Amino acid sequence: MLAAAAQENHLVDLGSKASRESLAKMIARLFDHWGLSKSDQCALLGLAPTSRMTLTRYRKGSPLENSVDLIGRVGHLLGIHKALRIMFPHNRDLVYTWVTAPNATFTGKPPLEIMRSGYEGLLAIRRYLDFECDR
Helix, strand or coil, X not given: CHHHHHHCCCCCCCCCXXXXXXXXXXXXXXXXXXXXXXXXXXXXXXXXXXXXXXXHHHHCXXXXXXXXXXXXXXXXXXXXXXXXXXXXXXXXXXXXXXCCCCCHHHCCCCHHHHHCCCHHHHHHHHHHHHHHHHC
C-alpha cells in the first residue's frame, strides 16, 4: 500500500483514519506470523499489558490511535519485517521465526527480548537489520 502510493507520487497521510486502519490490520497479521503472545504484542506497541481489548479492536478493523509513538513503533516493526524479507527472500520460515529465535549476535537472546525493552530496543533491532541489508 505505502509503496504503491509512493510510486504514484502521492503522500500517505499516516494520520488519516484509513491509513491507521490499514496499519492496524498489517501489524495484527505480522504478529500472527511471528506467533507473539498478547503481552508481547502489547509491549511492542508500547501498550499496558492489560490492553488486550485494544489489540482485539485493532484486529477487528479499528484504526490505530493517532499517536506518534504508536505509529512510529508500527513503522519500525514493519521495517524489521521488510528487512528480514530482503535478507531471507527464499526462507519464509526464517523470516517469521527470526524475531523469537535465540541469536548469537545478541549473546544468545532472541531479538524479541531486546525489542520488548522499549522504543530503543525496537530501534536497535531495526538499525542492526538495516545495516545487515546494506552490506
